[in-house]
Amino acid sequence: MSRDHRYVDPVDLIWLRTAGRLGMRVVRSDDVFASWDGAGTLTLSTPEHFDPDDSLAQMILHELCHALVMGPRAMKRVDWGLENVDDRHLVHEHACHRLQAALADRHGLRGFMGVTTQWRPYWDALPAHPLAPGDDPAIPLAQDGWRRATQGPWAEALEDALAATAAVAAAVRPFAPEDSLWARTRAPHPLGLPPGDPDKRCGGCAWAHGERCLQADGAALDPAWPACSRFEPPLTEADCPACGACCRQAYHQVPVDADGPLARAHPDWVAEDAHGAHLPRPEGFCVALQRPEAPYLCAAYALRPASCRDFEVGGAHCLTARRRVGLSA
Numbered sequence: 001m002s003r004d005h006r007y008v009d010p011v012d013l014i015w016l017r018t019a020g021r022l023g024m025r026v027v028r029s030d031d032v033f034a035s036w037d038g039a040g041t042l043t044l045s046t047p048e049h050f051d052p053d054d055s056l057a058q059m060i061l062h063e064l065c066h067a068l069v070m071g072p073r074a075m076k077r078v079d080w081g082l083e084n085v086d087d088r089h090l091v092h093e094h095a096c097h098r099l100q101a102a103l104a105d106r107h108g109l110r111g112f113m114g115v116t117t118q119w120r121p122y123w124d125a126l127p128a129h130p131l132a133p134g135d136d137p138a139i140p141l142a143q144d145g146w147r148r149a150t151q152g153p154w155a156e157a158l159e160d161a162l163a164a165t166a167a168v169a170a171a172v173r174p175f176a177p178e179d180s181l182w183a184r185t186r187a188p189h190p191l192g193l194p195p196g197d198p199d200k201r202c203g204g205c206a207w208a209h210g211e212r213c214l215q216a217d218g219a220a221l222d223p224a225w226p227a228c229s230r231f232e233p234p235l236t237e238a239d240c241p242a243c244g245a246c247c248r249q250a251y252h253q254v255p256v257d258a259d260g261p262l263a264r265a266h267p268d269w270v271a272e273d274a275h276g277a278h279l280p281r282p283e284g285f286c287v288a289l290q291r292p293e294a295p296y297l298c299a300a301y302a303l304r305p306a307s308c309r310d311f312e313v314g315g316a317h318c319l320t321a322r323r324r325v326g327l328s329a
């Protein structure tokens with residue numbers, strides 16, 4: 001019997017090696033749950049103190065996400081400069097969750113890489129696209145972290161670790177009983193987007209335009225593929241009153257013919273600047289809207305300017321508008 005080799009959980013190995021690639025030494029302790037010393041050592045709790053759905057992989061990814069949200073200067077600060085003694089840094093914790101979910105999603109690992117502890121309810125309530133614009137102040141911090149994670153010096157190591165974890169998941173999933181964390185992993189969508197409802201198809205999605213996916217930078221798709229989590233049913237005019245994205249914050253103004261019927265009927269609505277005559281949007285809402293709230297209805301629909309008439313419901317600009325106001329991922 002060989003005593004020279006010992007068994008180590010393969011996903012532990014992936015993430016320990018990844019931490020090493022990023023210049024971190026991981027040590028285990030009974031005295032702390034997770035702590036960064038600001039000088040290269042990440043101390044994580046021993047497995048006896050883990051929740052049943054915790055893993056070393058998740059804990060390392062979580063700490064990496066904290067570092068990415070806080071930015072390069074945090075590397076020299078104890079616990080990334082965060083203090084969990086009150087709610088002062090809660091927004092950074094939330095941003096860390098959003099980034100962690102977005103990174104895990106790309107490999108179908110959100111269910112596997114779930115944050116544990118008292119923060120779990122926030123994680124469980126995250127939307128399909130945790131980085132989409134919205135009111136949560138954690139979102140811009142998470143978006144900064146995403147840029148560092150995907151374009152910064154850690155990008156390759158992170159991607160390697162997530163891809164390797166997903167490869168293990170693909171091999172283990174068929175053998176995993178229902179209550180196993182491995183059963184919560186999923187094969188990612190072929191375009192690298194998070195997996196979605198298996199009963200829906202790309203061909204029936206609002207984002208599919210001529211067999212290209214606008215969510216995936218126009219990548220070619222097969223209409224028969226199962227949908228990703230960004231799936232939306234095709235938009236029709238019936239969706240407009242509840243949306244109004246193109247009539248409010250998604251765009252800054254609408255050009256208008258200074259001599260046209262709308263300008264003649266409502267001259268007080270028309271403003272002029274270096275770009276010419278237009279309908280302005282004080283506080284984000286077009287002056288021609290009946291009310292700055294849903295249902296968003298135009299008070300001069302029959303006279304609306306050409307750019308409004310030509311605006312295609314469900315077209316690329318419509319989808320962009322909805323994304324800008326946070327209605328689409």
Ligand code: SF4
Nearest residue numbers: 202205207213227228
């Ligand atoms: S956004 Fe729609 S078309 Fe694009 S991959 Fe997802 S389901 Fe398919």
Ligand code: SF4
Nearest residue numbers: 240243244245246318
């Ligand atoms: S953005 Fe699209 S769905 Fe929304 S109101 Fe404009 S056309 Fe309608």
